[in-house]
Amino acid sequence: xxxxxxxxxxxVKANAIYQGSFEITVDNLAYVHSDLTRFTDPGKFELYxxxxxxxxxxxxxxxxx
Numbered sequence: 001x002x003x004x005x006x007x008x009x010x011x012v013k014a015n016a017i018y019q020g021s022f023e024i025t026v027d028n029l030a031y032v033h034s035d036l037t038r039f040t041d042p043g044k045f046e047l048y049x050x051x052x053x054x055x056x057x058x059x060x061x062x063x064x065x
Contacts (some may be wrong), residue, residue: 002053003031029063040065 005028012018024047030040042065048055 002048026063 005024006022008020008022010018010020026040029045030038032038040063042063044060044062046060047058049058050056
C-alpha cells in the first residue's frame, strides 16, 4: 500500500535547482487498526519521491518496533 505522507508545493524557476528536506517519524508510519488503536506495525517501508504514484523508489528501511 502506498500512502502520501508529505506534500509541499514549491515554485521553481526554469533551470533553477530546489533543495528541500523532510523527516519521516515513526508516528508518520502509524495507522488505525481494526480495534481503533493507532500504532506503527513492524516491517519493511519503502520511500518513493516524485510527481505522482509512478515515482521511482528511492530507498527502503525496516522498522522493528
